[in-house]
Amino acid sequence: MRDMPGRPSRRGFLKGSVAGAALLPLAAQAAAQTKEEAPPLDQYEPVYLTADEWSFVMAACDRLIPSDGDGPGAIDCRVPVFIDRQLAGEFGKAETWYMKGPYAPAADPNLGFQSPLAPAEIYRQAIPLFQEWCRKSHGESFENLDVATQNSALTALQKGEVNLPPELRDFFAFLLANTKEGYFADPSHGGNYQMQSWAYIGFPGARGAYAEWVGRENAKYPLGPVALNGDRS
Amino acid sequence: MATRTDPKKDVVIIGLGWTGAIMGMELAQEGLEILALERGEDRDTVPDFQYPEMFDELKYGIRYGLMQKPAKSTLTIRRNLEETALPQRHLGSFLPGDGVGGAGSHWNGQTWRPQAVEYRLRSYVEETFGADIIPEGMQLQDWDVTAEELEPFHTKFENVAGISGLAGNINGKIQEGGNPFEAPRSADYPMPPLKNTWDSELFAEAARNMGYHPFPRPSGHASTAYVNDYGMQLGPCNYCGFCERFGCNNYSKSSPHVCILDALKRKPNFSYKTRSEVLQIEKAADGKTATGVTYFDERTGEQVFQPADLVLVCAYSLHNVHLLLLSGIGQPYDPVTGEGVIGRNYSYQMTGGTSMWFKDKQFNPFVGTGSAGMTIDDFSTSQIDFAKEGFIGGSYITGSHSGGRPIQQMSLPPGTPGWGSDWKQAIGEWYGHNMSIGSHGSDMAYRDTYLDLDPTYKDRHGRPLMRMTFDWKDNDIKMTQFMKTKIEEIAESLNPDIMASGYKSEGAAYDVRPYQTTHNVGGAIMGADPKTSALNRYLQSWDCHNVWVMGASAFPQNIQYNPTGALGGLAYWAAEALRKDYLPNPRPLV
Ligand SMILES: Cc1cc2nc3c(=O)[nH]c(=O)nc-3n(C[C@H](O)[C@H](O)[C@H](O)COP(=O)(O)OP(=O)(O)OC[C@H]3O[C@@H](n4cnc5c(N)ncnc54)[C@H](O)[C@@H]3O)c2cc1C
Ligand code: SF4
Numbered sequence: 001m002r003d004m005p006g007r008p009s010r011r012g013f014l015k016g017s018v019a020g021a022a023l024l025p026l027a028a029q030a031a032a033q034t035k036e037e038a039p040p041l042d043q044y045e046p047v048y049l050t051a052d053e054w055s056f057v058m059a060a061c062d063r064l065i066p067s068d069g070d071g072p073g074a075i076d077c078r079v080p081v082f083i084d085r086q087l088a089g090e091f092g093k094a095e096t097w098y099m100k101g102p103y104a105p106a107a108d109p110n111l112g113f114q115s116p117l118a119p120a121e122i123y124r125q126a127i128p129l130f131q132e133w134c135r136k137s138h139g140e141s142f143e144n145l146d147v148a149t150q151n152s153a154l155t156a157l158q159k160g161e162v163n164l165p166p167e168l169r170d171f172f173a174f175l176l177a178n179t180k181e182g183y184f185a186d187p188s189h190g191g192n193y194q195m196q197s198w199a200y201i202g203f204p205g206a207r208g209a210y211a212e213w214v215g216r217e218n219a220k221y222p223l224g225p226v227a228l229n230g231d232r233s
Numbered sequence: 234m235a236t237r238t239d240p241k242k243d244v245v246i247i248g249l250g251w252t253g254a255i256m257g258m259e260l261a262q263e264g265l266e267i268l269a270l271e272r273g274e275d276r277d278t279v280p281d282f283q284y285p286e287m288f289d290e291l292k293y294g295i296r297y298g299l300m301q302k303p304a305k306s307t308l309t310i311r312r313n314l315e316e317t318a319l320p321q322r323h324l325g326s327f328l329p330g331d332g333v334g335g336a337g338s339h340w341n342g343q344t345w346r347p348q349a350v351e352y353r354l355r356s357y358v359e360e361t362f363g364a365d366i367i368p369e370g371m372q373l374q375d376w377d378v379t380a381e382e383l384e385p386f387h388t389k390f391e392n393v394a395g396i397s398g399l400a401g402n403i404n405g406k407i408q409e410g411g412n413p414f415e416a417p418r419s420a421d422y423p424m425p426p427l428k429n430t431w432d433s434e435l436f437a438e439a440a441r442n443m444g445y446h447p448f449p450r451p452s453g454h455a456s457t458a459y460v461n462d463y464g465m466q467l468g469p470c471n472y473c474g475f476c477e478r479f480g481c482n483n484y485s486k487s488s489p490h491v492c493i494l495d496a497l498k499r500k501p502n503f504s505y506k507t508r509s510e511v512l513q514i515e516k517a518a519d520g521k522t523a524t525g526v527t528y529f530d531e532r533t534g535e536q537v538f539q540p541a542d543l544v545l546v547c548a549y550s551l552h553n554v555h556l557l558l559l560s561g562i563g564q565p566y567d568p569v570t571g572e573g574v575i576g577r578n579y580s581y582q583m584t585g586g587t588s589m590w591f592k593d594k595q596f597n598p599f600v601g602t603g604s605a606g607m608t609i610d611d612f613s614t615s616q617i618d619f620a621k622e623g624f625i626g627g628s629y630i631t632g633s634h635s636g637g638r639p640i641q642q643m644s645l646p647p648g649t650p651g652w653g654s655d656w657k658q659a660i661g662e663w664y665g666h667n668m669s670i671g672s673h674g675s676d677m678a679y680r681d682t683y684l685d686l687d688p689t690y691k692d693r694h695g696r697p698l699m700r701m702t703f704d705w706k707d708n709d710i711k712m713t714q715f716m717k718t719k720i721e722e723i724a725e726s727l728n729p730d731i732m733a734s735g736y737k738s739e740g741a742a743y744d745v746r747p748y749q750t751t752h753n754v755g756g757a758i759m760g761a762d763p764k765t766s767a768l769n770r771y772l773q774s775w776d777c778h779n780v781w782v783m784g785a786s787a788f789p790q791n792i793q794y795n796p797t798g799a800l801g802g803l804a805y806w807a808a809e810a811l812r813k814d815y816l817p818n819p820r821p822l823v
Contacts, residue, residue: 064652071661091296097323098303102689104319110744111310111319151653158651176652184639185291201664203599203639206288208473208482210600214428220665221597228285 082182250335282480342453436632598637606633628674
């Protein structure tokens with residue numbers, strides 16, 4: 001493969017990482033690289049979300065993929081940044097979707113998404129309604145509830161017990177899907193910070209060449225992940 | 234109405250995917266002036282599929298970077314004649330292609346020929362079991378072409394596409410390790426099979442122990458270096474795990490780009506225009522021929538009339554039917570009277586699967602291809618006693634996986650919560666410990682599964698969207714439930730720690746959201762009788778003899794296999810009829 005100007009050389013990093021893996025444990029490899037530190041999340045300036053929406057998304061992501069136990073959480077992976085960027089972009093605006101009426105948002109869910117609202121607008125309209133429900137049912141907005149109550153509030157939202165109007169009914173589904181996307185997508189989209197989720201589950205990212213590994217029985221692949229920009233974890 | 238008329242061509246091709254590229258190449262060899270009109274962007278391996286950008290699961294796998302954009306083109310769907318159809322606002326159930334190469338950029342590459350009985354399913358059922366086993370409303374039809382007639386053309390497609398596999402039946406002689414139930418072939422595949430991943434081997438061993446006949450699934454991925462009939466080169470597959478939904482960065486996946494287009498683009502009598510969406514095929518005053526097509530030139534915003542002597546409709550099955558309906562070529566099908574042919578016999582694909590989780594087995598799931606795997610055809614259409622089992626159809630059954638991309642392909646045991654601490658624990662525990670066995674089966678066409686124009690919703694040009702009326706039927710559900718019992722037996726013999734099955738069960742309603750397959754077939758079907766088919770046996774329109782319609786829209790009902798091998802073979806069969814019989818004397822061939 002030809003090396004393109006400004007592109008990471010595949011040969012180069014594959015060779016480098018094979019050699020590296022043979023000699024060094026993963027942690028040492030990671031330490032050997034200089035990493036650009038991202039600004040702390042509380043200093044991040046959202047492109048789409050308002051301050052209130054941002055604190056809700058932060059709190060919700062923290063429950064959907066918490067930081068406790070094994071593996072990184074959504075906050076460690078900077079998932080809210082991913083969500084903010086997705087909502088500001090093509091996905092949030094439903095740019096590629098068919099958005100002409102008439103609409104039938106209450107139709108059988110099997111017939112698919114039928115809301116007149118694009119995902120970013122669904123977040124915008126659903127968050128205050130859910131917050132109002134939290135205050136009515138639990139006396140506080142979502143961020144201020146204890147963990148157990150937050151979990152039960154999200155469960156109620158997931159089960160449709162929060163009584164959102166039909167055009168907002170996909171809110172939880174989007175929130176959960178976007179959280180997992182931000183956790184697992186390439187870091188260039190703003191989440192999966194330092195490829196922590198990939199390292200946790202053992203997914204090597206954009207390596208893309210495994211001819212030597214086909215058919216191996218019960219042998220764990222030894223190399224850590226690489227990202228689209230050539231970073232290694 | 235058109236604001237510009239361009240100079241006349243001998244041939245205009247609508248759509249530049251697999252069938253458009255094949256027809257372009259074959260007719261360019263006749264020295265005709267050919268223009269292909271493609272609605273999407275230009276695409277090639279470099280720069281569009283190159284490393285590392287292609288390895289972006291979010292952009293291509295989840296946000297459908299290479300596929301059709303519903304804002305520009307979609308359809309409406311309902312499950313029965315009473316329901317109001319609603320638009321497919323974003324993609325889900327199926328993912329039509331867009332841009333040069335069509336869905337051939339982002340397909341899996343599973344490349345099959347139909348079984349001999351599938352081409353003459355109605356005759357086979359009547360002769361073998363009697364017409365009275367055919368359920369009320371099921372419109373079984375013959376293709377009016379046989380496996381023997383198509384054999385050389387399947388061979389041609391497999392040689393051009395570069396298929397890796399192992400023959401099971403060469404000229405009637407059963408080959409060890411191949412599929413003993415396939416129709417006789419004249420030769421082996423052009424390349425040996427791909428290597429197997431461990432999960433496929435485990436499946437094959439279990440199936441063999443139960444007396445079945447596992448064989449490597451034929452694959453549109455090069456297992457070795459290969460040069461095809463057009464001088465195009467493929468390099469051995471890297472098992473990269475970013476195959477279906479993605480373009481191949483490695484020149485390994487059979488695609489129109491890698492196998493045909495670079496050779497075709499060098500022909501001086503072939504040209505193509507992108508961002509050119511055909512709006513309508515124009516009919517001559519007598520209604521018996523077409524005069525050309527009108528297309529929307531996205532660059533200039535103009536509607537252009539492109540005159541041509543021959544119109545080849547290669548726009549993917551669904552768009553083929555939509556164009557015929559919009560152009561008034563052939564009588565639209567009416568499900569109440571059963572009359573008319575355009576839209577008739579739409580059908581889909583019936584799939585199901587069983588997943589297994591093993592605490593002590595490590596699979597490295599990211600090592601995968603869109604197509605390799607081990608298959609059994611012991612429960613295929615030709616192997617089942619329909620009278621005894623109470624359904625018509627069959628499935629092939631495969632142990633395989635296509636990749637370990639974490640957003641889309643994370644498979645967790647049943648009962649795992651969808652989020653929270655336990656979900657996170659489970660992804661760490663189970664990623665890489667899962668394998669699955671899938672059935673890929675036939676789907677019959679019925680009186681009320683069809684395509685017509687939607688009365689309400691319009692596209693960006695103000696044309697009615699196409700409306701799909703489709704739901705699962707008892708016959709096909711019985712078939713998949715039968716496969717479930719067979720697959721679960723095999724799966725249990727592997728002693729998984731946990732096992733879970735997903736098959737359509739009684740009363741299942743078609744759900745447009747989860748991806749199932751992009752194997753939408755029928756709607757402009759081939760056959761012997763103009764009353765029940767839109768096309769004759771050469772894929773020539775019964776109504777306008779210079780309009781030929783390629784693709785899976787010609788299938789009278791779905792086969793148990795993925796469609797591209799069949800539609801590739803049919804394209805070469807049609808090209809031969811055009812070259813040898815039609816061009817010297819243009820007329821209805823039948
Ligand atoms: C994710 C995925 C996996 C698949 N896996 C398999 C598999 O493993 N095995 C298999 O057999 N099949 C598979 N398929 C299906 C396979 O891709 C199709 O059968 C095949 O590509 C159809 O070829 P075609 O020439 O009919 O259409 P396409 O390849 O789709 O080409 C049609 C072209 O026409 C263009 N077009 C449409 N309308 C117009 C218009 N009005 N004007 C101008 N241009 C137009 C489109 O943009 C497109 O480029 C898969 C499909 C998908 C999406
Ligand atoms: S699995 Fe093979 S054929 Fe498919 S994209 Fe990767 S290298 Fe190409």
